[in-house]
Amino acid sequence: MKKSNHKISATIDVTPTEAWQIIGAVGGVDKWLAPIQACRVEGDKRFCTTEDGEFSEDILKVDHENKVLEYLIPSQNMLPVENIQGRMQVTASEGKAVVEWAWAFDVEETNEAGAKEMLSMVGNMGITGIESLIKEEAGLAA
Numbered sequence: 001m002k003k004s005n006h007k008i009s010a011t012i013d014v015t016p017t018e019a020w021q022i023i024g025a026v027g028g029v030d031k032w033l034a035p036i037q038a039c040r041v042e043g044d045k046r047f048c049t050t051e052d053g054e055f056s057e058d059i060l061k062v063d064h065e066n067k068v069l070e071y072l073i074p075s076q077n078m079l080p081v082e083n084i085q086g087r088m089q090v091t092a093s094e095g096k097a098v099v100e101w102a103w104a105f106d107v108e109e110t111n112e113a114g115a116k117e118m119l120s121m122v123g124n125m126g127i128t129g130i131e132s133l134i135k136e137e138a139g140l141a142a
Helices: 016-023 109-137
Strands: 002-012 038-042 045-050 053-063 068-073 081-093 096-107
Touching: 002 109, 016 081, 016 096, 016 109, 096 109
Parallel strands: none
Antiparallel strands: 002 096, 038 045, 045 053, 053 068, 068 081, 081 096
């Protein structure tokens, strides 16, 4: 196993405050990330259910002032990685939200490129899902 990291960033057509309200709420991931079927928060733990079962996350930081969420997923069975430390941050660009999602993780070298590709796919799906959820809730869905 080796340490690796990956990061994506996308600008979405919602305000930074709107995007942070979704991310900073910590729960409700199942509303904006398709592979997650259910999500609940108990204290500083978030539990997410997928078709492959449930995994837990340790919520490390929720910084409302700087719009940063950090979490740790010690183990899960969706990606060929372990000890995922995730960080989501919302910033502003011309009134729109820029969502950056970064991960540090342990991975077998032979799985590293595929794992990064999967993280990009999941991350982009999640960021797009946040935008869609906000627009849906505002009655702006297409």
